[in-house]
């Protein structure tokens with residue numbers, strides 16, 4: 001039998017202790033025995049999966065030991081063992097957080113099943129905590145990439161609203177990260193233990209919206225064979241994210257408004273009032289004010305939802321975030337795409353930086369992913385980008401996307417793994433910015449000129465740029481000297 005988890009058995013009564021040890025060893029557990037509680041306390045670092053603790057021991061009382069175990073590590077399940085005539089301390093122990101209690105002499109089956117159950121629970125709790133931790137980390141605003149002033153303001157807003165339950169409205173173009181911000185608020189709020197329930201109001205046919213939100217009672221309509229909870233009930237204790245709120249039907253708008261007034265509702269076909277406690281975040285990439293003006297969206301609902309507004313800026317107005325985002329996505333997909341892609345060539349970087357990104361961060365993410373899939377080297381090159389984006393490289397002429405080894409190879413000498421290094425390829429005026437790229441570019445220009453024996457048309461052709469651009473660059477480098 002494979003050895004299983006480590007169990008501590010703490011009991012002064014040798015015969016009873018040995019009996020327990022034998023039964024637990026029969027189950028495959030590793031056992032450590034202690035005849036007093038203090039010794040056991042010193043060994044908690046060994047991280048036992050469960051502890052069987054006699055609470056009627058001389059010296060430090062069993063209850064005191066239990067308290068200290070709980071203080072040192074709240075998660076280890078402790079089974080207390082008590083004398084038949086001492087149930088008072090057992091009840092006390094349960095209050096302090098013992099997993100269960102057993103009366104002496106313990107029953108073999110009870111001991112074995114209790115220990116098994118305790119370990120199962122313990123590992124489940126650990127798993128849940130780990131997953132919750134991961135989710136929190138994934139959606140914490142610290143994972144929303146951005147260092148531009150406008151994104152810093154967004155982080156401040158997330159912080160501000162996380163602690164209070166007010167209705168938050170998130171506006172912003174498609175792909176700016178509205179859902180990401182909604183999740184960040186959820187996972188940093190008191191409602192994080194509940195679910196994050198998203199409803200895409202634009203995706204549910206009008207006649208089904210009510211059912212989706214409120215659920216139904218058995219027999220509410222033909223085919224309603226059982227009672228079903230709606231999204232409001234599922235989101236109880238958590239966050240309800242109303243996406244594309246502008247698409248909600250007029251009938252549903254009235255019902256939502258009524259629900260928001262006292263956070264209570266009735267299921268379709270039901271008469272019982274159901275109260276829920278949840279936080280509401282809504283979002284849209286459309287102009288909701290226009291919808292109000294045109295009478296498509298209720299003004300009273302608009303004001304109720306928009307108690308606190310977070311407006312996400314489009315990517316084109318916070319271009320200094322682009323290098324950081326690129327680096328983030330290179331890391332995000334590095335395990336999925338089995339190539340060691342660590343950098344972006346300076347030409348590709350320039351095009352990515354100059355492109356206006358109508359699809360915002362989502363488009364940038366897709367672009368980087370696709371480029372990582374198509375590149376044959378350890379670097380994202382200009383030719384791996386969509387034609388539309390390639391065109392935005394400075395000095396680009398027509399559809400000529402010729403690969404220029406001199407510059408691509410030079411930039412390859414720069415590992416672009418960490419954020420600051422990616423930043424250094426940015427043409428934006430933040431620290432060591434520009435200088436590296438300019439130096440590389442200058443070197444390539446001068447080399448091309450040298451190879452062409454000083455003939456500008458030939459040098460320009462070799463670099464795949466127009467004569468005019470070549471002259472302009474040359475002038476810039478000469479005037480910089």
Ligand SMILES: Nc1ncnc2c1ncn2[C@@H]1O[C@H](COP(=O)(O)OP(=O)(O)OP(=O)(O)O)[C@@H](O)[C@H]1O
Pocket residue numbers: 143144145146172173174175176177178179180181284285328361362365
């Ligand atoms: N600041 C950011 N940092 C990291 N990833 C981001 C950021 N902003 C957006 N993303 C990523 O971009 C993608 C789109 O984000 P999200 O779905 O939150 O956008 P949205 O505003 O809800 O878009 P839509 O209006 O189209 O629903 C997601 O994969 C998200 O993880």
Ligand SMILES: [Mg+2]
Pocket residue numbers: 178179243
């Ligand atoms: Mg969205």
